[in-house]
Amino acid sequence: MGGGSENAAVRSVARVRRPNDVVQLLTAAAGLGLIVLLTLTTPDAVDTVDRTVPTVVRDPLLTLFSLASVVASLAMLGVLGTVAVDAARHRRAALLQALAAGLLGLLLGAIGERVGDGAGGVVADVLTGPRDDAALVPVVATIAFLVGADLQRRRRWRAPSRWVVLAALVCGVALGNLTLQGTVAAVLLGAVAGLAVRLAAGVTPARPVDDVLRAELARAGVVVGDLEVVDQHAGLVRLTGTDACGPVGVTVVDPDGRGLPLVRRAGRMLRFRAAVVGRPSLSQRGDLEREASSAALAGAAGVPVPAVLALLAVGPALVLVERPLPGTPLTEAGDAAEAGLAAAFTALRRLHAVGLAHGALTPDSVLLGPDGAAGFRDLRAAQPAAGELQRDLDTVALLVGGATVVGSEAAVAALRAARAPGPMPPRVPALLQPVALPASVRRAVRGTELLAELRRALAGPDGTVAAAPRLERFSLRVIVTVGASTVAAFLLASQLSQVSIVDELGRAHAPWLLVALGGSALTYLGAALALIPFVPVALSLARTTLVQVSSAWLTLVTPPTVGHVGLNIRFLQRAGLTVSAAAASVAVSQVATVASTVLLLLVVGWASGVSTSRLSLVPSGDVLLVLLAAVAVVGLLAAIAPVRRLLHSRLEPLLRQSLPQLLAVATEPRRLATALGGILLQNAGYVLALDASLRAFDVSLALPTVIGVYLVSSAVGSVAPTPGGLGAVEAALIGGLTATGVPVAGALAAVLAFRAVTFWLPAPVGWVAFVQLQRRRYI
Template sequence: MTEAGEDAPRPVVPRIRRPTDVVQLLAAGAGLTLVVLATGTAPDVVDALDGAVPTLGRGLPRTLASVASVAASLTILGVLVTVAVDAARHRRAALVQGLAAGLLGLLLGAVGERVGDAAGGVVADVLTGPRDDAALVPVVASVAFLVGADLQRRRRWRQPSRWSVLAALILGVALGSLTVLGAVAAVLLGAVAGLAVRLAAGVAPARPRDEVIRAELARAGVVVGELHTTEQAAGFLRLTGEDASGPVCITVVDPDGRGLPLVRRAGRMLRFRAAVVGRPAISQRSDLERQASSAALAGAAGVPVPAVLALLAVGPALVLAERPTDGTPLPDAGDGAVAGLAAAFAALRRLHRVGLAHGALTPDSVVLGPGGAAGFRDLRAAQPAAGELQRDLDTVALLVGGATVVGPAAAAAALQADRAPAPTPPRVAALLQPVALPAAVRRSVRGTEVLDELRRALAAPDGTVAAAPRLERFSLRAVLTVVATTVAAFLLASQLSQVSIVDEIRRAEPLWLLVALGGSALTYLGAALALVAFVPTVLSLARTTLVQVATAWLTLVTPPTVGHVGLNIRYLQRSGLGLGAAAASVAVSQVATVAATVVLLLVVGWGSGVSTSRLSLVPSTDVLLVLLGAVAVVGVLLAIPPVRHLLYRRLEPLVRQSLPQLLAAATEPRRLATALGGIVLQNAGYALALDASLRAFGASLALPTVIGVYLVSSAVGSVAPTPGGLGAVEAALIGGLTATGVPVAAALAAVLAFRTVTFWLPAPVGWVAFVHLQRREHI
């Protein structure tokens, strides 16, 4: 009699993508690209390499090799049939994948042969061999089928398939139907086809079936009932069930996730110091073993954590069975949350005393049990033998997470409670920064004042805070800056190698350079007018202009707009405005400048289509190229959710703060005219400087085109993290000028002159103005 449920359909197991398949596909693609590039760029070297491996001539050796080649081909055919039959019996999805990969391999091999024939010469001879006896297509198709059929779990067929393919390749090279590079290209092309299909379709996870897991656990004394999947990823599975004593959490890791923790940890180690990340685990199996040992350490410290019931090897998989920690999560503790948080800090200190760092503390991971005891739910990120910095980061994560539940003041009090033997670590206040927090905690405090309030609560009586330890190796901004600067320097160097910049500078017309310098001077008067118009008090125009000149010195040593904004706020405070009013006035000036600049850019785009012979509403091609390029860059950036959210967080408070004052200024025609006049004068000065710099070297463009190129390059420089947009502005200007028809030599010389008169020469004058204003106590 059949048991109940025997005929029930087996649940569908979702297919996964292995991280190792992704790495192998990238490696095969990179190798194939190198072979193609080597054949196309260094055919003589490739031909010499091919000639170094002689083929067999006529005679007995060739006859024997031909017989062996036929045997190898029949062996490959037998292996292919055997793998297909085995897959049809046990893994039908793998058979479909193998056939799809084989067909794709046939297509790619045929295309490769046609490309080789079309290229001719060494490419055809080396990659495809003789056309009447070429072996590229069958090798590619065979390799693609075997890779697509996924023989990782059929070890009995994996070795025969490898040796038969290798024998066929060696004999093909010996008989001249393949070259050495042709054999390598065939294997790589087949691997690309097979791995692409395998990644597209996914593979069945290698984990054991639920009934096998239950049987192995029963042998270890853990008898669980029906299992339910709660979390699944490549090589990782989390199940829940129940035994006679209560719920059981089961974690299963298998070879499909091999190397994934190392890749993740290596990515973190590229950004953070080793003292923050800890020692990397090579595999998920190592992670699970470390989790079990961490639970044992926590138990020795008397801290409630999930109790390990069994750690078993089930086939190629590792299974960890745990008893979840009973209790109430901290966010659900209600009135007992403050006392519970203090108990959680005490439990965390006990973990730290035995050298264990939790590594991923969030409010939900804290569990409050009966009698006021506190424990932790999950030790997946735990680090035994943790360093002092890792332990401090634990404290900070629990402090900030607890502050989101009980408030900053109560969280600070809970941290300092019952710490008579050991005071609060002085670095905790310094570590209250987003980069030091787990991702979930960081998201929960984003846009709030929690971190600032905690810093004030933990500061010393004199208000001082310990210096923050260095956490990051490289910030994302620093990496992007280095990459962008390297690319720009490479492009600039390639252009400089083609022109003589010294000869161009010698031919410059001094009169036009003086005009460029005058245009640069006008920009400071325009900036002063744009600021004066939005200040609710009377300011000296001459003194305000001098302040704008002083910002030229700060721009040399600070990121774009930072020094400019800070100095203006300081100047307005010295002029009698409060900090809020001064910041609001500067913010309104910045918003108005950006808005007017955008409108000016659109007007310039339209004006470029106007000529004396015809009236057209379509911009000229030059300006249209510049505008479309700017729109494309902005569109790509806005299409990235993190960038879009970052811009919203940065701009929304600024607009909300400045909009009322901006509307008030719009109702006063005199102030509005002054502001618009200043903004236009500022942009006109820069456009005049750029146009004069071009004319100094015998080049010229239509005025709308000059203005458009300047405005776009200014926008690029304003978002660059370098002082004054250094590097970014030059690259944007050179690219915009050369794209609109200016010769490379003239564009390089003109940009050099433009940046000299607008960025470098004003800097020492700005330093003199800065010192003068300081002595007069105007800033």
């Protein structure tokens, strides 16, 4: 078919809105809002950044950049004219769209200039530039015109326009006609204008219409009748038809639908380790190409999969044509399901033998042929050259999915039968965790004991399971903590920018800093006293204290409590305990410390509201409201079944393991007093260090307030993923102190001093202690 008839067919289709344009518009608007917000809230910092970008004021560079600016301006006019002529010849709707976007850009640029002039100060100087020769409005209008012209499918003009715009912007910044922040803001504002018009008007779809698609298929030797859409989502359309040989599946990658899949896949790559996701393509076009090559690999391995008939480029779209695999899904196999699952494991082994991982195995994706052979419905998520972990994840997905159909015992038997010639992968039992499963399988086993049953059936003779490999890069806790820390840092940025840290630290009272250092030293003695009563063997107090000091070195490289717990377990092993006994002793000590700290926080919160003038032990209404709200939150969480099950699964083993030792300690007053004394001494040392750090800068707070601020910040730091709670503790302390009325300058200086004596200064001492303990084989 000729190009003219194809263009006519495309022009007859209604205009569409690209999901990718929505993503870009939201991103540009968010970036523009962030720049404006930073300029309004931290004007001094923004002005400082602006002054770091030099401008050209002397010859010969001034003359050189002036000539370059003239050339870039002329080139810009040439590009705009060329784009307009090209659009008028081939895409008249795009020309009207570009003109509308340019006019909107002019309007928004002019409004931005007027708003900046009205705001004055740094906003006018940094964002809108100098009034005598400002270039904000032309930049916004130019960017809006080019974005509105939709150069996405006009590659010959897209690259030149970008280089010309970049050259013009560099010359504008160098000559002082634009600031760096103003340039970014102008580009984002122009993009917002162009994308808004593009979304409002729509664009000509890139996906070929059915007539064009059938003609291209006929040229490839596949003559089909009517095509019916069976699945359609962002960037991908799946159709079915029939030729002389039977059903035909057609998959079309639509360039207009890009954006959302890229975001999802990029998020998956960030969340999971590379060994889990492999090397996924970030485009659906790459996915389709990989699916075709994976089908060829599977065919070479003798595994039944859909046969690829053609892979065609139809304009900017990519089309995959395949013959669907006939067969009965495993979920509908009835009495033949057990034998079919064993055949599926055998087929999976053949896939793995040629280095191919399926990537999305569910019971519905397994098809059983009349001869009992098993194949796979599709290879959309297949990964060639897959690693060992990806292949093990395939095995786990098929095992769990098959168990939902035939039961756990039959699924394990099918796996063992297929693995008879080779050993069972040792990591399979450890990988039986929800995060390792496809979404549909994960939903099917939610709230059941199936994973636990499979794990027990696959465990070794002694009931042990290999250590589970880490699948995720970042857990939900890490994401929440980083987000909260970022928000806290942003809220404090405007205030901290007004503080001279050097001046504040220079006026510190050295005696109080020495007291703070002494309080820090007490914490290690308290930690040793909190551990010794829970250990069934005699420990030296000095040596145990030295172990706690050495943990200060590990906090520089491990999250809080992780290095501390691991070091104590190693120390108790060297003292003669088994691994399980050492872990149990440390766990009991940690449970007692957490319980005592929570109780202390409640007591302090109650005491902080007691009115001494009324000679009453009844706290204020505010404290009662806080306690009531806390009880209500806990009650609501406990009322949610999934949360209740999660808490039960996490806390029940720990309590079952630690409760006998806690009761044993409670029956011996001496050990109980030692443990409580150690916990109180540890907290008292930190509180003393914080109070002395405040007094070193002439700040004084009531003792219950200091204790409350420390305990809250300690809780924040204990869940932060950073070494020693770095960043999270500082933000929580500064936020808590400023909330109690402490000036920002004093709070910042006191927190820096507190963290220096409790986190940074003990680290080198801890390293020396760590080395000595290792040499003497105590750890």
